[in-house]
Amino acid sequence: MSYPVFDLHCDTATMLAFQNMPAELAASAGMLGQGEPPAAPDLPKPxxxxxxxxxxxxxxxxxxxxTxxxxxxxxxxxxxxxxxxAAALWEHVSCCLDxxxxxxxxxxxxxxSAAGIxxxxxxxxxxxxxxxxxxxxFAHDIELVHACAERGLLMASLSWNAPGPLASGHDAPERGLTxxxxxxxxxxxxxxxILDVSHLNDVCFDEVARLAERPFVASHSNARAVCGHKRNLTDAQFAEIRDRGGIVGLNYADLFVVDDPAAMPPTFDDLSRHIEHWLDLGGERVLALGSDFDGCDPVPDIASADKMPAFQEHLEQRFGAEVTEALCGGNALAFFERFGR
Known part of the structure; x- marks a missing residue:
């Protein structure tokens, strides 16, 4: 049986757009050259x-x-x-995707809109x-929030890894929202x-929890209790998302699944430990998928989309049909239909 998939995050469209990046846009960001991604240790080349x-x-x-x-x-x-x-890059990526x-x-x-899914x-x-x-x-022009939404934007995060004009990522733990x-x-x-809190540092997460009036999601974050990387969610953060009615996407990136992926490549069992931990926290309606495809080195058992049928078979054997359906797509679709545009 093939369960419908709703994957909350991939970088594929951006990797596609990097193949024909305008020279002036590439130069403005200090990129290595036309068509090459910025120098970053965790960003693969397209x-x-x-x-x-x-x-x-x-x-x-x-x-x-x-599927x-x-x-x-x-x-x-x-x-x-x-x-x-950043505004110019959004335009470039959007046009390439169009x-x-x-x-x-x-x-x-x-x-x-969510109604079209x-x-x-x-x-x-x-x-x-x-x-x-x-x-x-959005720091360039706050009216871009409306303009992007009109163009079909359904979810956004406020940071990546470093301090930014809106918020700070996990490499800047002492700064909150601007x-x-x-x-x-x-x-x-x-x-x-929809607000995506993946990549926010703990200070920013706490501030978002105080300010946000609507449910939010972590599109591609795992359990810090299972893998200690600070990109992952603490149990308290997961519970905050759970209690608000949000969802959390399971990230396939090996460095967020196990503490030392270089020592031994992670397996389906390692991914399952994150799912099991969240189920222990009452997360049956919180679980979702957030692959991070084309932005990471994934667990070999789900290294690309063609591995999904076998992956779903393993999930069904381990967790049963109901949890598998909810994790693969049911929870995310219900969330977007209830809270999305």
Whole structure:
């Protein structure tokens, strides 16, 4: 049996856009050269001559196959981009995604609201959901919150790893939200753009928990009690998301699954420990998937989208049909339909 998938995060659209990055945009961010990603130790280079239908990406239509699939395509904005450059990058990634969705319209449906996800799945097409990772462009012009929402943005995070103009990531543990970040949070809630707290440091998370009036999600974060990386969620943070009615996406990145992936590659059993821990915390309706495809080195058992059928078989054997359905897509779809635009 194939369970519908709703994956809360991948970097595939941005990796695609990096292949034809305008030279002036690349230079403005200190990138290595036209078409190359910024210098960052945890950012892979895009595969050559790939597209959303086929090629070298971890996530393509061919690799998804017949599995019903909704995919959040993040516009990932590296910390090297100033807010104005971030706005230009959002435009570039969005246009590249638009062209690719039109080119492969038989396989993809670009949805502009949460209400469009289920019909796309019913038509047998991949529902493409727009998100932003590190929405520092909102510091350039706060009205971009509305403009991006009108273009179909359904979810956004306020930071990546470093201190930013809105919030700070896990590499800056002592800084909270900026005044602009607090305004961005308010405007996002007005527009019903879902807040993603993955990458926020603990101080920022606590401030968001005090200020947010709507449920929020961690699109691709694991359990810190299982793997101690500070990108992962503490039990208290998971409980905060749970009690608000939010969801948490399981990240396949090996460095967020086990403490030392270089010593021994993680396995399905290692991923399962995160699921089991969250189930122990009462997270049956919180569990979701947040692969981080094309932005990480994933666990070999789920190294690309074509591994999903076998992965679902393992999940069903370990956790049963009800948990597998909820984890793979049911919880995320219900959340977006209730709280999304």
């Amino acid at each position: 595969p050559v001559a790939a597209d959303l239908a086929a090629g070298g990406f971890q996530l393509t239509a061919n690799k998804i196959g017949a 019903p699939w909704a995919q959040c395509f993040a516009c990932f904005i590296p910390d090297s981009f100033e807010p104005a450059g 062209r690719e969705l039109a080119r492969h319209g038989d396989r993809f449906s670009g949805v502009r 289920r019909p796309a799945l019913a038509e047998g097409r991949i529902a493409a959901v727009r998100t932003i990772e590190n929405a520092r462009l 005044a602009t970040g607090r305004e961005a949070l308010r405007r996002m809630e007005e527009e019903r753009v």
